[in-house]
Amino acid sequence: MWMRRDYWESLCHRWAIGPCQERSKAAKRNREAHLEKNVHTSWSASYATHGQKLRHKLERAPTFRKLFDQTHKRKGIDDYVSESARTIAETYDKMMADHYVEGTPQPDLDPEA
Template identity: 80%
Template sequence: MDYGPVWMRRDYWESLCHRWAAGPWQEKSRAAKCNRAAHPEKKVHTSGSVSYATHSQKLLERAPTFHELFDRTHKRKGTDDYVSKSARTIAETYDRMMADRYAEGTPQPDLDLEAWVNAAGGTRKG
């Protein structure tokens, strides 16, 4: 608590520290830690918190397709290896579904949301 960020008022920092040390916050933190440890292959991204616009500029200086963006954020840098078995399965399942839905030579949408939701596990979160 003694070494807060220089840009934040001390009373705000202390208030946050007290909130983070309280029961409800600690319970949520413990639950999240257990979930991350139990499922290390889930929700692994290689890019950190980077916006879609930034990715599109870095990737190809054009808007990337959804699949290009997924690969960029779910493959290890400098390799063609996905960060997890789950990421590989989702990408392969989505590719198969797109091939089944759209005949070769017909235009495909950048993202078929229904196919993506099914490939990613069937729950749409927003």
Template identity: 80%
Template sequence: MRRDYWESLCHRWAIGPCQERSQAVKHNRAAHPKKNVHTSGLVSYATHNQKLCHELERAPTFCKLFDRTHKRRGTDDYVSKSARTISETYDKTMADRYVEGTPHPDLDPEAWVDATGWPRKG
């Protein structure tokens, strides 16, 4: 990356809305430590997706990608009860919505929102 681009980004991140958002996120992480336990660290979903694609020799399902980033390495244990509940709820919702053996999307956004309990936005 060119130095002037980098300096411009650093300046942008150091002021105004970026700093406000950073402080809000820092506060939320401290207030809810059990909600912020991921095994992926600084590795993006895209990178995990690429690695899984290489390992499986095909595109991974959304659930496999979720498990990769929400289970402890080398075990079948989720990083939190919340992650386990989300996975189980999503799997059950998908089974209820789609008859086994029929085509269905890899990711059903409505089923995911229902499983996570996130509020619906527009």
């Protein structure tokens, strides 16, 4: 048992009332209203799990862009799951090109980009 029973019961009570329920209902409405934002290819696997699998496959740490494509493109079609995902990828690529001169090493992830 990783948590004391009284702590768990306190959390369950807190989640079952007031602001937590309101946020939950609002999030559900948003997911239903914006279906294109909720289409990912990751299913139940976490982003970290995808990163580990890709690291094993590539035999090195994947770049942000590789991992993003892995989790935001439809399998076998090589097309993004949404226009939002396409825009993020294109914007990141443009910002990386603007920040780094061609031929110079780029980091796997530039948080500024």
